[in-house]
């Protein structure tokens with residue numbers, strides 16, 4: 001699992017460049033490599049606080065940008081936010097009402113670490129499954145997704161589940177990820193379309 005953000009060189013660079021966290025560079029790397037966001041796309045960003053991915057997204061599309069997080073996200077011009085749990089159907093409905101057609105779902109959410117490796121890994125994988133289900137229930141056919149995950153138990157199963165819903169699926173280690181972290185991004189392009197039977201834990 002990754003460690004919490006620290007005040008290292010990349011963090012200081014992010015602050016100097018006006019980003020809310022170093023995570024901004026991870027999305028920039030994903031976009032440079034995979035071009036998952038097109039200039040008119042509507043984007044939903046799950047686990048978006050404090051908002052550095054939202055800052056990057058706002059520069060990449062003229063479409064709608066909406067962030068969801070358990071914690072409030074300080075406002076960003078031209079960005080909608082929802083405070084809530086991405087695993088709930090209420091939040092899914094709110095997002096659909098606000099965004100309408102969703103072209104891209106991004107998920108950088110990670111659960112609060114308990115320090116128990118197996119438990120934290122299981123929760124991280126569970127959150128990934130929920131993000132996949134969120135995407136499958138809200139996203140337009142042909143849409144793209146990128147989600148954070150962690151290598152370890154059940155990661156392979158999550159990856160296989162993503163492959164059932166997208167034509168192209170890759171994994172990607174960003175250079176901006178801390179050394180020693182098991183963090184890995186799943187990048188999925190060209191959503192096959194909603195089948196309504198994604199495994200997950202939506203309430």
Ligand SMILES: C[S@@+](CC[C@H](N)C(=O)[O-])C[C@H]1O[C@@H](n2cnc3c(N)ncnc32)[C@H](O)[C@@H]1O
Nearest residue numbers: 023047049050051052053070085086108109110
């Ligand atoms: C690493 S931070 C995201 C950083 C963000 N991408 C950025 O650039 O600022 C992970 C976030 O996931 C959120 N999160 C975790 N579980 C969540 C859930 N079930 N629903 C919504 N947000 C969640 C946390 O509150 C936290 O803010």
